[in-house]
């Protein structure tokens with residue numbers, strides 16, 4: 202949630218990030234075949250409140266990375282029995298990109314190509330053993346902050362700051378490439394201008410957020426987004442047009458039954474919904490069809506689903 206008074210999402214995110222100097226509870230995975238090295242790194246990291254996980258080889262590390270969520274940094278040795286650190290890095294990068302976690306390669310090898318090999322494989326940084334304590338923490342902190350900055354930027358680029366749903370841009374990113382077997386619905390709050398005029402913009406905002414929450418609870422497994430103003434889009438897959446129409450009508454009734462208490466008295470509102478489904482059609486075509494049905498729903502007196 203980004204407060205209205207902040208000049209922009211970007212500045213707000215940056216301010217929050219500057220405030221967080223230490224990262225308590227941030228998960229770091231240490232991969233090294235030497236238990237003594239793992240123990241040493243654990244002690245160092247725990248002094249800075251990191252939460253440390255350990256793996257004795259690449260295979261164990263890959264298992265942990267597939268299972269655990271929220272690991273922000275991997276510190277990996279190069280020479281280990283089985284898969285080496287460089288190969289492990291390129292394997293990790295097939296399923297976790299730079300916005301998910303940073304990787305720092307560590308090695309005592311004198312091989313002058315080691316840094317380049319780690320970075321080409323997808324590592325973000327490299328440390329030569331034995332390393333200086335100060336340098337170690339500079340690099341750890343810098344890389345964790347970088348991942349967090351990327352994640353915060355990605356979130357503010359994808360999410361609607363008012364209601365937290367995906368925005369229009371992220372919606373199209375998520376549906377990119379879909380060609381068949383889905384249905385699309387466009388939902389628009391009825392006479393929303395009157396809500397704003399009669400109850401004020403803040404109450405209008407609350408109506409938008411309440412609508413978003415109900416949308417989420419009625420379509421938990423589908424792609425939903427706030428397209429703009431008081432308009433939302435739902436994409437359900439696989440396509441089941443009659444089922445989708447029923448679910449949309451349930452949502453419509455649930456919204457009509459909501460009663461929002463405000464300083465100016467109780468507020469009720471309704472929505473109109475247009476839905477389109479096709480075995481084979483691009484998203485643009487389906488959205489246009491759903492929009493036409495929405496227009497029909499408005500024309501027929503609002504508070505209804507057409508499709």
Ligand code: GH3
Pocket residue numbers: 363389390391392393394395397401402403404405406409429430431499503
């Ligand atoms: P209809 O039933 O035909 O859809 O009528 P309507 O009044 O809902 O339609 P209209 O498109 O004329 O009004 C939409 C209003 O939504 C206009 C705009 O000021 C308001 N609006 C857009 N974004 C926001 C927002 O983020 N918060 C609030 N409170 N109002 C918004």
Ligand code: MG
Pocket residue numbers: 233234235278279280281
């Ligand atoms: Mg080793």
Ligand code: MG
Pocket residue numbers: 389390391392393431
């Ligand atoms: Mg409207």
Ligand code: MG
Pocket residue numbers: 389390430431432
């Ligand atoms: Mg509208």
